[in-house]
Amino acid sequence: MSNEATPISGNIEPLMDGHGRPINDLRVSVTDLCNLRCQYCMPAEGVEWLSHDSILDFEEITRLIRVFISLGISTVRLTGGEPLVRRDFPTLAGMIGKLGLDDLSITTNGFYLERDADALVAAGIRRFNVSLDTLTRERYAEITRRDVFDRVIAGLGALEKFDNIGTIKTNAVAMRGFTEQDVLAFAEFARKRPYQVRFIEYMPLGGGDDWRAEEVLTGAEIRELIEQRYPLVPVIVDPHATARVWRFADGVGEVGFINPVSEPFCGSCDRIRMTADGKLRTCLFSLYETDLREPLRAGASDDELRKVIRDAVWRKELKHQIGDAGFRKPERPMSSIGG
Numbered sequence: 001m002s003n004e005a006t007p008i009s010g011n012i013e014p015l016m017d018g019h020g021r022p023i024n025d026l027r028v029s030v031t032d033l034c035n036l037r038c039q040y041c042m043p044a045e046g047v048e049w050l051s052h053d054s055i056l057d058f059e060e061i062t063r064l065i066r067v068f069i070s071l072g073i074s075t076v077r078l079t080g081g082e083p084l085v086r087r088d089f090p091t092l093a094g095m096i097g098k099l100g101l102d103d104l105s106i107t108t109n110g111f112y113l114e115r116d117a118d119a120l121v122a123a124g125i126r127r128f129n130v131s132l133d134t135l136t137r138e139r140y141a142e143i144t145r146r147d148v149f150d151r152v153i154a155g156l157g158a159l160e161k162f163d164n165i166g167t168i169k170t171n172a173v174a175m176r177g178f179t180e181q182d183v184l185a186f187a188e189f190a191r192k193r194p195y196q197v198r199f200i201e202y203m204p205l206g207g208g209d210d211w212r213a214e215e216v217l218t219g220a221e222i223r224e225l226i227e228q229r230y231p232l233v234p235v236i237v238d239p240h241a242t243a244r245v246w247r248f249a250d251g252v253g254e255v256g257f258i259n260p261v262s263e264p265f266c267g268s269c270d271r272i273r274m275t276a277d278g279k280l281r282t283c284l285f286s287l288y289e290t291d292l293r294e295p296l297r298a299g300a301s302d303d304e305l306r307k308v309i310r311d312a313v314w315r316k317e318l319k320h321q322i323g324d325a326g327f328r329k330p331e332r333p334m335s336s337i338g339g
């Protein structure tokens with residue numbers, strides 16, 4: 001089985017869902033394991049982990065991504081759990097980096113970034129999103145249940161030496177009663193460091209059943225807090241991008257707002273996901289999954305796998321239903337779906 005990228009051959013229609021949206025972005029969770037225990041994501045004792053046998057190996061992940069590319073997927077984001085806890089992750093990234101994607105990126109909690117930065121960039125990863133919910137060590141230890149703030153900051157620093165990667169992005173989950181006191185510090189951080197600091201509205205995806213709409217600190221509210229000190233101007237971004245980006249009016253730095261609750265962006269969604277155990281999820285909030293691992297291990301051809309994927313994508317959900325009467329949270333926890 002060659003690793004050569006399979007370009008869309010003349011007769012392969014690019015992926016499209018039943019709502020007319022082209023699908024070209026794939027999020028791949030390479031493990032459900034994580035070395036942190038963020039309060040909004042999982043309990044202190046962790047969750048029931050996927051069995052080792054159920055996890056796709058490097059060849060399986062690479063082959064499936066090659067099949068997705070043959071259907072028009074052009075960008076891949078590698079996630080977890082925490083992707084860098086998967087042994088030899090840079091090797092896997094290198095195998096995927098050879099497949100001819102337009103863009104390969106990663107979402108990480110940054111703990112192993114200082115150790116792996118060189119290998120990740122050498123493997124072909126060009127965009128880095130680092131989870132960072134606060135800028136104080138004590139509050140970081142409180143929310144992640146791990147006192148490793150300095151490692152994450154050092155990891156971010158390790159990325160600054162590269163001139164061949166995109167803007168380094170940090171992601172803070174925005175929760176009422178927690179994030180407000182960090183907002184101005186994050187604004188200063190975005191002005192001092194070459195990072196785009198983003199705030200992601202808190203979503204009902206964690207391990208517990210305690211999400212409440214009133215706990216969501218909206219992007220608009222955070223922007224208002226920042227603008228009390230620093231005027232912001234909107235930046236035009238790719239319509240498929242999930243973040244609304246604003247630049248400080250004096251030109252020093254950028255902040256972004258990902259508002260799936262208050263300003264859903266499902267209409268232009270071009271994303272699908274694959275879990276570490278080989279399940280295709282057509283939406284972050286999907287209540288059903290399509291198994292790719294079983295046909296793969298049963299010897300399915302690329303054409304057969306393409307048919308399974310295409311049929312599943314055609315049934316992709318129009319939008320999430322957060323706030324709707326019938327909303328049900330996915331059974332699979334966020335830690336096993338990926339960022």
Ligand code: SF4
Pocket residue numbers: 260265266267269270271282283284285317318319320
């Ligand atoms: S909630 Fe689902 S449909 Fe909406 S943007 Fe996210 S993945 Fe796409």
